[in-house]
Amino acid sequence: MSTDAVPVDQDLLGTYIQELGAIGETPEGMYRFQYDDAWQRARDTLLTWIDEAGLDGRVDAVGNVFGRLPGSGDGVVLTGSHVDTVPSGGKYDGALGVVGGLAALAALRSHGTPTTTLEVVALCEEESSRFPANFFGTRALLGLVAPDEPERLRDRDGVTMAEAMRRAGLDPGLVADAERHDLRAFLELHVEQGRVLADEAVDIGLVEVIPAIAWETITVHGRQDHAGATPMDLRRDALQAAAQMTREITALVEQEGRPAVVTAGRWTVEPGQPSVVPGLARFSLDLRHPDLAVRDRLLDGVHRICATVAERHGVVVDVVRDKDEEPATMDAGLLDVCRDAAERCGASWRRMPSGAGHDSQLMASRVPTAMVFVPSVEGRSHTPAEFTSLLDCARGASVLASALHRLAY
């Protein structure tokens, strides 16, 4: 590591990771959902750490948690990620970017007052695990939250986001107050969640683009019948049609090859009895490609498959688009700063696309943004088996700190 690198305190970072990873941990993995008890404990713990690091702590109107190292000039360079998890999630996705950013600002504090204010942030509801409100924290910062969202959106238990906010000490009427106009740049440290860096034994990934994600819900309406008394040739089995659709969709995307991916992760089959031919089958489609044109061509193929299979099986299919994200291009200048930082830290690096979506993709639409990846062991993520070595975590945080130093001092 060269003398103008800014190494973070590896032990401190390790403590952060372990202690944050114990909040919301269950035998089936991490369950830390927006505004729930575990999330509130994480918020309080972060505020304690922010205070201990000599930074100014603050929670904004939607629950984004900030730690601030005030600068002498205008504007703010922001770093961070999210602390909410998927169900049965891991300890690194999101969390590393928050505690890595905190460790970076703790290390930078000894370099004196920066020219530009530095802030680390834990953003709200990146995963949409509790509320259908993807990137809620980032959207609040950018003024992109619809005023009725907190009252309109409900979790699976029927609790509105507004009610959950109130329980967490927040006033849902003040969401608009979270908007920021002083952000000059955003840097996000994150685990890769894939196996490219680990397979190639590269230390740091510099993300150039975040893919265009489409989410659809595909519902197949067949005919509910008796499983014993209805001959195979007279059935309109919704599940069989849906199973055929997902197999043909998968084959289509496999034929396209990397980096196209498609996933059918959520299934509902009704009435869900062993002795009843399913009358309804519904599944989620998550289709991603960094090139919007390729993604949309694949989606056309998906829709053709659904229509063809539905006709063959005598069922009716309907498709609803739930999410339609543009690909997000990272800022070339910021990526150069991160590349230089990696080299100063003695880290090997490569440019790469992200497989997953991130707060950065939305931030990039308004603020120059870059992402730094560290390796995920076996590429595992969105599972309790998610793991990145402390050495890799600390290397990533040091690259982040070194880049922030270049930007703010």
Added chain:
Amino acid sequence: MSTDAVPVDQDLLGTYIQELGAIGETPEGMYRFQYDDAWQRARDTLLTWIDEAGLDGRVDAVGNVFGRLPGSGDGVVLTGSHVDTVPSGGKYDGALGVVGGLAALAALRSHGTPTTTLEVVALCEEESSRFPANFFGTRALLGLVAPDEPERLRDRDGVTMAEAMRRAGLDPGLVADAERHDLRAFLELHVEQGRVLADEAVDIGLVEVIPAIAWETITVHGRQDHAGATPMDLRRDALQAAAQMTREITALVEQEGRPAVVTAGRWTVEPGQPSVVPGLARFSLDLRHPDLAVRDRLLDGVHRICATVAERHGVVVDVVRDKDEEPATMDAGLLDVCRDAAERCGASWRRMPSGAGHDSQLMASRVPTAMVFVPSVEGRSHTPAEFTSLLDCARGASVLASALHRLAY
């Protein structure tokens, strides 16, 4: 109808069907589960009707409801079916055999005291909709309930069967008291639940055999991964493997042809998030064929498919046998009595296998048993769309009454 037929009161039967069908009815179909509020109301309504028909009402230790027309000699000829429903079920499955039997006994009462006592019964938990206790009422009559079943078995809300029994006024410690040793014959009137009679415009089906049903739970263990960051070629997607299995299993059984049927009606996919590659997929298998050897050959094929697909997809599969029923052969002498009764009623008839399982299949292992089918419109069953015309219902009940007359007078 010849003069020695015993016609039932069609209006009375129609009232029974409509009023019983209103108990547990919802916009999504019938929900009348063992021991729940709707079931208790059905029990009380039946007892009122039994009383009004001049029969002796009784509820046994497990909740089977009896109406008795005492005879001068020994033994009992029993008729009936069940009043519990599948979720989102119809008004005829089970219910017709109970109210048809009641209408038959009401009609026979005017013929004086029978030589052999006649009883109509509403049997408990035929469908296994609430508790995994298939044919619970019939098993109790035959002394086949394990003493620990009520305390061991739980519904989906965790309520034990014992607790549910207590709430319905029953003592789960007395289950053994329900055993009967006086049954001489069992006749069950039922809707076909398939479309054979309706397609061929035949009035009455005389069931020769009830198929050998196998239920299995097939669990696929894959690898939970991030839906964006895990290339298609590196996945071990449990759902994709399961979808492929069910498609190949279906193709195998379709190739075998009628009357082989297979259904995958219940699905669990975990963690069930759009953005997560499923780590686990579990589905139910319901495979039926009247010939045990054919059924077992098909099951061998199912297991080969599961093993082959699992290997191809890099996942692990395990298969648990949940139910393994022998085919049940109906009593030839009783079938002749039913055929004669049909002819006396001027009804066309055919011999046929049952597609579905019934209380009769278990009863047949201990007591001479026969089943009488009436047509199901479009073969619909286990759905609110289940329907049999009142004319067909009454014709079936009259055939039943005529057969009971021949047996008991």
